[in-house]
Amino acid sequence: MHEEIKDILKRNNLSVTGSREKILSLFLSKAGALAHGDIEKKAGEKFDRVTVYRTLQTFVDKGIIHAIPTADNSIRYALCKDDCSGGHHHDHHIHFVCNHCGNTYCLDDVVTPEVRLPNGYTTSQIEVVVEGTCKACNK
């Protein structure tokens, strides 16, 4: 596990530092997405608030994580699939926010649907966020 983290950092030409290891480990040990606040709380005792911001920004720039926009206006982040490396994001999946447990998941197998726009509009990206009750909470 620990080696995997170093691998990810090196693969992205990032130096291996405590905060990066810590924050990356948070993502790897959690299925869903993490809100900025969660990360700050869990990493914040050991690392400065500013460092958390800069680390997350670095990870987004490198294509290691991606931001998920939600209705309550609190950014969440989740790990990208491997083919996002290099600063270009290719996340063609949708996101699911559970109103019951509050978790946010990447539904990697659900492809973003086609959207027929009126004439004149051109598309560069489509974001789909579904709200509802997740698998675990429906049991």
Next chain:
Amino acid sequence: MHEEIKDILKRNNLSVTGSREKILSLFLSKAGALAHGDIEKKAGEKFDRVTVYRTLQTFVDKGIIHAIPTADNSIRYALCKDDCSGGHHHDHHIHFVCNHCGNTYCLDDVVTPEVRLPNGYTTSQIEVVVEGTCKACNK
């Protein structure tokens, strides 16, 4: 025009006040959505910042406007169609953010697409935000 504003407020059991008239007029005179910041700037000389927040919240509660989540995490608001009144929102349209002019539009004629979720998930709401270049900017 001014009578229309009063009508909307009265229909929603809201008392007619300066800030509500002003903010509502901003929405009626603009095709697209307004960011909170825009509203604060345009209404802020005359009204307190807190009043702007409370007015927008009131409008959302009443179903006069709805919030649009965007990737840059700045809430935008747009007028609801008439059938939203009463605090229940029924906005089954998608939103379009133009990367060129920065405007955000409700595409009222584009119905939210069906999304096939994995077994176990249940849906209560679907948000679709498309980014690209708008009609006006493509000309």
Next chain:
DNA sequence: TAATATTTTGCAACAATGTTGCTTTTTTCC
């Protein structure tokens, strides 16, 4: 219309979130 009850506003104070410059520390590379 005037008096009263209700609602809204502004203000102040505060909390939370995000940003920047600069110095010190850590990491990388030779």
Next chain:
DNA sequence: GGAAAAAAGCAACATTGTTGCAAAATATTA
């Protein structure tokens, strides 16, 4: 191990959002 480069910490600040309360405006009733 030492030099160069990168990251972290710190402090200060800016922006955004929230709350309680007194004053003002609006609605209601007589």
